[in-house]
Amino acid sequence: MKCSVIQQKLSACLDGELEDSQNFLVESHLxxxxxxxxxxxxxxxxxxxxxxxxxxxxxxxxxxxxxxSVRASLExxxxxxxxxxxKGLAPAFVVAGLLLGIVIGLQLNDNLPSRATTEQSADxxxxxxxxxxxxxxxxxxxxxxxxxxxxx
Amino acid sequence: xxDEQLVTAFQHGERDAFDKLVLRYQDKVLxxxxxxxxxxxxxxxxxxxxxxxxxxxxxRFKPRAKFSTWLYRIAVNHSLNLVRSxxxxxxxxxxxxLGAEQSQxxxxxxxxxxxxxxxxxxxxxxxxxxxxxxLNEEQRIAIILHRFEDLxxxxxxxxxxxxxxxxxxxxxxxxxxxxxxxxxxxD
Numbered sequence: 001m002k003c004s005v006i007q008q009k010l011s012a013c014l015d016g017e018l019e020d021s022q023n024f025l026v027e028s029h030l031x032x033x034x035x036x037x038x039x040x041x042x043x044x045x046x047x048x049x050x051x052x053x054x055x056x057x058x059x060x061x062x063x064x065x066x067x068x069s070v071r072a073s074l075e076x077x078x079x080x081x082x083x084x085x086x087k088g089l090a091p092a093f094v095v096a097g098l099l100l101g102i103v104i105g106l107q108l109n110d111n112l113p114s115r116a117t118t119e120q121s122a123d124x125x126x127x128x129x130x131x132x133x134x135x136x137x138x139x140x141x142x143x144x145x146x147x148x149x150x151x152x
Numbered sequence: 153x154x155d156e157q158l159v160t161a162f163q164h165g166e167r168d169a170f171d172k173l174v175l176r177y178q179d180k181v182l183x184x185x186x187x188x189x190x191x192x193x194x195x196x197x198x199x200x201x202x203x204x205x206x207x208x209x210x211x212r213f214k215p216r217a218k219f220s221t222w223l224y225r226i227a228v229n230h231s232l233n234l235v236r237s238x239x240x241x242x243x244x245x246x247x248x249x250l251g252a253e254q255s256q257x258x259x260x261x262x263x264x265x266x267x268x269x270x271x272x273x274x275x276x277x278x279x280x281x282x283x284x285x286x287l288n289e290e291q292r293i294a295i296i297l298h299r300f301e302d303l304x305x306x307x308x309x310x311x312x313x314x315x316x317x318x319x320x321x322x323x324x325x326x327x328x329x330x331x332x333x334x335x336x337x338x339d
Contacts, residue, residue, distance in 0.1 A: 011324040015298065017305045045338050046331045050299050052277040056186050058178040059196050063171055066203045073204075 001025055006036050010043055155219040162210050170210065174203055177220070180301060181227045187296045188231035189238075190281045202230050217310065224303075224311045228293055276337070283333040291326035294319055 006029045012018050013026045030037045059065070136142060153161075153172065161169040181202055186195035205226060213222060284292055293312060297303045298319075303311070305319045312319065331338070 008321075008324055011327050012305070012320045015305070015323070017320065042331055042338065043327055046327060046334055047299070049276065049334055049337055050280055050295075050330075052273060052280055054273070054277050055179070056182050056192055056195060058182050058199070062178055062196075062200060062203070063174045065200055066174065066207065067171075069200070069204050070207050073208075 001029055003029075003033060003036050006030075006033070007039055010036070010040050014040070014043055014047060156215050159210065159213060159215060159219050163213075170207055173206075173219070177223055178203075181223065184224065184227045184296065184301055185231045187281075187284065187300050188228070188235055188292070190285070194234065198227075198230055198234060202227050205230070221307065221310050224297065224301075224307075228297075228311065232289060232293075279334065279337060283330050286333055287326050287329055291322050291329070294322040295326040295330070298323060 006026055009018060009022060009026050013023060018026065030040055155173065155176070158169040158173050162173075178199065182195055182199045185198040185202070186192065189195050189198065202223075206223060213219070284295065287295065290312070294308055297308045297311065298305070305316045305323075308319045309316045
């Protein structure tokens with residue numbers, strides 16, 4: 001067999017991928033041909049160079065990360081439309097809530113003084129009419145109450 | 153449990169079967185990516201992306217081919233896409249084994265070895281990686297799957313969708329080219 005044909009088989013011979021008959025032919029040739037034998041040795045050395053012994057170690061959380069990513073994408077796919085709208089309109093909802101709060105607050109503010117006045121008058125009337133003894137005439141307190149009543 | 157049984161279990165709703173497949177193949181996928189990309193961090197990211205793709209497609213996987221063949225094909229294609237886009241961007245990073253060694257992830261290197269021999273090993277790896285980059289894609293796939301992942305010619309032929317004789321020819325040419333490129337290290 002020609003050297004050029006043998007040399008094309010050297011790579012497969014090195015890998016143990018030749019059929020028995022072909023392997024026998026190549027090995028027989030290598031015993032008698034110095035050129036091909038040198039070529040074979042060179043190939044072996046080159047192959048040994050590729051064995052740099054470097055292997056990366058898988059990340060300990062690879063599986064966790066993969067599953068988390070898959071879960072996140074699944075949730076994204078199955079999320080209803082309103083959830084997206086809710087997320088997209090969240091700032092608008094916050095602003096609307098604040099405005100509503102302010103309006104209600106203003107309304108209450110308008111109503112509170114009149115309510116307080118009513119309550120105060122009610123208190124005064126309760127004090128005057130039902131739950132206190134009549135003030136002694138000519139006392140400072142009786143004079144003050146008389147003044148207040150004349151102003152109302 | 154065989155791969156095919158795990159795949160069937162997954163397709164019948166047993167999602168935990170996927171965990172076993174990841175644990176079984178994470179090392180092979182990671183190191184295949186690493187040989188193509190030459191960068192530890194990128195290889196870790198690529199591995200994660202590959203398993204996410206696998207999870208999404210596993211329900212549709214038809215067991216006409218072996219699971220491992222399918223997985224290697226995804227790993228090779230994904231890695232090659234990354235390499236191509238890296239080349240397009242012309243932002244090829246340097247092959248930084250030392251950086252990976254210092255990172256949390258780390259490499260399986262002989263820490264008991266003398267620092268000089270570690271540097272020598274690192275330099276050798278860099279040279280090998282640069283030489284691998286000079287091969288055409290078909291030769292590179294063949295040599296990486298054969299020399300680093302120890303796959304047979306037949307398995308490589310199935311992954312590359314070609315004949316065994318083509319794989320033989322690609323490996324022969326790849327070795328010829330590598331021998332020339334690494335000649336200075338052989339002397």
